[in-house]
Amino acid sequence: MTDTSRPHEIVVLGGGYTGMLAAIRLARRTRRMSGRIRITLVNPSDRFTERLRMHQIAAGTELTDHRIPDLLMGTGVRFRHAAATDIDPATRRIGCADGTELGYDTLVYALGSTTDIDTVPGVAEHAWTLNDPRTAHRMSRRLADLDATGGTVVVCGNGLTGIEAATEIAESHPDLSVTLLGNAEPGAMMGPRARAHLNRALGRLHVVRHCGHRITKVLPDAVCLDDGVVVPAGLTLWTAGVRVPDLAARAGIATDATGAIITDAALRSVSHPEIHAVGDAAAITQPWGRIHGTCQSGMPSAAHVADTIARDLRGKPVRPFRFGYFHQPVSLGRHDAVIQFTHADDTPKRWYLKGRAAVIYKETVSSSPVPTFRLSRRMTVSVSLSRGGRATRAVGRAA
Structure with missing residues (x-):
């Protein structure tokens, strides 16, 4: 009972x-x-972590410090630290x-x-991740030291997180050599026009791309690929895979x-x-x-x-x-971005947004959660851009 x-x-x-x-x-x-x-x-932690912005912290941007008890204030929700x-x-x-x-x-x-640091040898010992703001802050200091000597940064994983991190670092530290490694072409999930803009941005920021090969090991000062190539790295950032x-x-x-x-x-x-x-x-x-x-x-x-x-x-x-998915928003540094609009299953539509309009769009997306929390204390807020349309309508009928 x-x-x-x-x-x-x-x-x-x-x-x-x-x-x-x-x-x-x-x-x-x-x-x-x-x-x-x-x-x-x-x-x-009593700090609310904006995971969408970890790459900005790592590149040296100071963000607003949001505390969970403050965001819960007035709701009656108890916080257990x-x-x-x-x-x-x-x-x-x-x-x-x-x-x-x-x-x-x-x-x-x-x-x-969190980022998977156990599958590839050497990642846990020698690579940085974007899982925690404290680690991201330490990484920003390491990047500043490396910048003084014109070192090399290798970003492992060319999904959206890796792309955002590589472009953010390259823009904020132009004296560093930034290399992006991954199995597939950067932006492979996007349509051809959005992908072309993304690659132009990578070229403009002098990000070196090495794609089509699996990473086999991370060393203290290099990354090893399955084709035998060893890529020198003063700092290795790991963004490949999750657990x-x-x-x-x-x-x-x-x-x-x-x-x-x-x-x-x-x-x-x-x-x-x-x-x-x-x-x-x-x-x-x-x-x-x-x-x-x-x-x-x-x-x-x-x-x-x-x-x-x-x-x-x-x-x-x-x-x-x-x-249903609606978009793939990707920042390309602070002054460029690309937004690929998608079908419900995340495959690309023809429409995309680039440049300044995309920067504003991406910033709106990245900054929306905290205002949504605050507004949700007083009213029921819609947070779905798409319920999938015809692709998921059968689920509703079956209920």
Whole structure:
């Protein structure tokens, strides 16, 4: 039997983009259930990290310092400054690094992802990553020292993060030699015109591209490729591949091969429906395929889970999650950018944006989460640019 003498405990694990929105939106959606609901947000740092801007910090830009308790102010959400170390779904308890435990009735798993530093030898020992603002600040100081001697920076991984990092560093440190390494051509996911603009920007900033070869090892002062080429590196930045925390897998919650929680149509765990997973740490599928982790998909998943939990607590039927991609925004330094507009499955449309208009567009996208959090304290805010249209309409009908 349900114990009605105590509040329904909702714990949100993770204070990134998805966890913050889920907690704040859920507080707003359950405000009339005051006293019957208690929401706790758990995060190892009290600083909100703008992951979309880590490359700017690494290149030397100072950003606004946002604190999680300030963003939660007035919502009633409690903040627990701690790192979660384990989950026991049988007893619905969460162990924390400080030796304490938290109980939950409903859990939102929003732990996100980090850069994979274990697959390729030498990465963990010799490469920098953009996982943490403190590391990014240390990297900015290292780049300044390297700049004085005209050294070489190698960015491993030519996905969107690698492209943004390489162009940001090349623009802010023009005396450095910047090389971008990766298996595919930079911007391979874009249409030909957007990709051409991206490559012109890389050329203008003198970014050397070495593509089509796998990285086999990272040394203290070089990167080794599978064709035998050794690329000298005064500093190596690793942006290739991601991994998710192993808490869910260790707890016996159903996960995929990457450790992401497998969800049903409403983003509940298929093995433990009291657990809801969002963002990078959730294995979410749509009729067109698996969603890959981005803020673009993470924020809508967080909003959906908050709404789902609120509906469930009121005894209302839950709805399936529908999502489609809308764009691929890429900054190319502070003065250029390219925006590739996409179909729901993230394949490119004909339309794209470049230059100054794209810079304004990209900045609007990157700066939107914090104002969205603040606005969400007072009203329900739409965070979905696309629900997938015809590509996902069958999901809604099936519900």
